[in-house]
Amino acid sequence: MKKLFTSQDAFEMQAVRSELDALSIPYMVKNEFASGAIGELPWQDSQQEVWLVDDSWYGRASKVVEALINSANKTTGAREDWLCTQCGEENGSAFELCWQCNEGHRPE
Numbered sequence: 705m706k707k708l709f710t711s712q713d714a715f716e717m718q719a720v721r722s723e724l725d726a727l728s729i730p731y732m733v734k735n736e737f738a739s740g741a742i743g744e745l746p747w748q749d750s751q752q753e754v755w756l757v758d759d760s761w762y763g764r765a766s767k768v769v770e771a772l773i774n775s776a777n778k779t780t781g782a783r784e785d786w787l788c789t790q791c792g793e794e795n796g797s798a799f800e801l802c803w804q805c806n807e808g809h810r811p812e
Contacts, residue, residue: 705732706762709754709769716776717752723768730757731765 708731709720717733724731731754738750756762785797790807800809 706756706759707753708756708762708765710751712751716772717754719772719776720754720769723772724754724765727764727768729761729765729768731755732757 709717711717711720721731721733734753734755735750736752738745738752756765786795786809787793788795788802788805788807788809791802791805793802793804795802795804795809801807802809
């Protein structure tokens, strides 16, 4: 058996499980019902994990997980820090306006 994926995000876990089910890739979920033990156990020991029952599926299953993560990053609008074209100040990705000169960010 080989660990494929782990996440604290229940939606990510369900998305991975749904895709694996749709492709009939055999897996098991470790710590599926351990969330009630958080506080009694360290969070690392109670976090859900997706394990492949058969290691020969790892190549295909890891591509499924990678595609889901890439898709999620695109839909959430993951952006990078940017330089202001007016004053050259570096601004964080969360900023639409330059904090130094108030110039608007124009995505490229």
